[in-house]
Amino acid sequence: MLDPATHAKIDAKEWARWEKRSGEAAKEMRDWFDARTAHPPKTPGLPAQPKFNPAIWGDLKDMLLEAVFRGRCAFCEVTENVGGFGDAEHYRPKRPVEDLDDEGKMKPIVVGAEEHPGYGWLAYDWRNLVPACSKCNTYKANRFPVAGTRCVAPAQGCETTEELNAREAPLLLHPYFDKPSEALAFGEKGVIAARQKSPRGQATIEVCRLDREALTTARAKEQASAWREVKELIDHGHTLPDAIQAMEQRCEAGDEPFSL
Numbered sequence: 566m567l568d569p570a571t572h573a574k575i576d577a578k579e580w581a582r583w584e585k586r587s588g589e590a591a592k593e594m595r596d597w598f599d600a601r602t603a604h605p606p607k608t609p610g611l612p613a614q615p616k617f618n619p620a621i622w623g624d625l626k627d628m629l630l631e632a633v634f635r636g637r638c639a640f641c642e643v644t645e646n647v648g649g650f651g652d653a654e655h656y657r658p659k660r661p662v663e664d665l666d667d668e669g670k671m672k673p674i675v676v677g678a679e680e681h682p683g684y685g686w687l688a689y690d691w692r693n694l695v696p697a698c699s700k701c702n703t704y705k706a707n708r709f710p711v712a713g714t715r716c717v718a719p720a721q722g723c724e725t726t727e728e729l730n731a732r733e734a735p736l737l738l739h740p741y742f743d744k745p746s747e748a749l750a751f752g753e754k755g756v757i758a759a760r761q762k763s764p765r766g767q768a769t770i771e772v773c774r775l776d777r778e779a780l781t782t783a784r785a786k787e788q789a790s791a792w793r794e795v796k797e798l799i800d801h802g803h804t805l806p807d808a809i810q811a812m813e814q815r816c817e818a819g820d821e822p823f824s825l
Contacts, residue, residue: 574632654697736768755784
């Protein structure tokens with residue numbers, strides 16, 4: 566699993582400064598959620614939710630984008646110069662959670678008798694922040710499908726990502742914790758599908774629209790390029806297995822576009 570504090574391409578002092586800033590902001594947000602738990606919504610005495618500071622997760626995105634993701638979207642692998650990147654995307658939405666209704670329109674997720682307030686207490690947790698292209702960011706929006714029981718406050722024993730994952734069983738693949746290759750499969754001409762009908766693979770494809778036409782076309786182009794390189798290696802005396810292995814090693818290292 567990723568550990569930014571010891572990552573070879575992340576400056577340790579810069580990371581320590583970021584953790585201090587994010588930790589202070591996170592405490593303020595957790596305190597507000599604790600107060601919210603003690604004072605049900607719309608009752609006197611509950612202060613306004615603290616304002617989010619986008620500069621904090623924006624700085625994290627700058628650190629992780631090149632060091633960890635090689636300038637690519639954490640969900641679809643499109644490069645920064647193609648996809649356009651804003652601030653870091655929140656894996657669990659920081660604002661009220663929504664999903665599509667039967668008519669394809671966004672609607673609030675209701676837990677108990679209230680709308681889910683979002684996971685604001687994780688707004689500055691690096692485990693909940695990933696660089697995403699503008700398309701994946703827009704399509705994902707405030708959606709977060711789960712197979713388990715939703716949590717609405719850290720006081721419910723859901724303060725950390727690990728605790729939340731155990732309770733909620735998220736359907737959206739997490740770039741830090743999951744191996745996408747176990748849930749996603751790619752075929753000829755850039756097509757993508759859920760591996761063995763994986764519910765997590767299917768949910769991730771649907772939420773981020775990983776089967777959108779532009780992505781399919783881009784993946785097909787890179788597939789064709791990879792085969793051309795394999796052919797060139799064969800033309801220069803390499804065997805087919807050796808040529809394919811050389812390409813696979815580059816993809817496993819994440820050095821090729823759409824390596825997954």
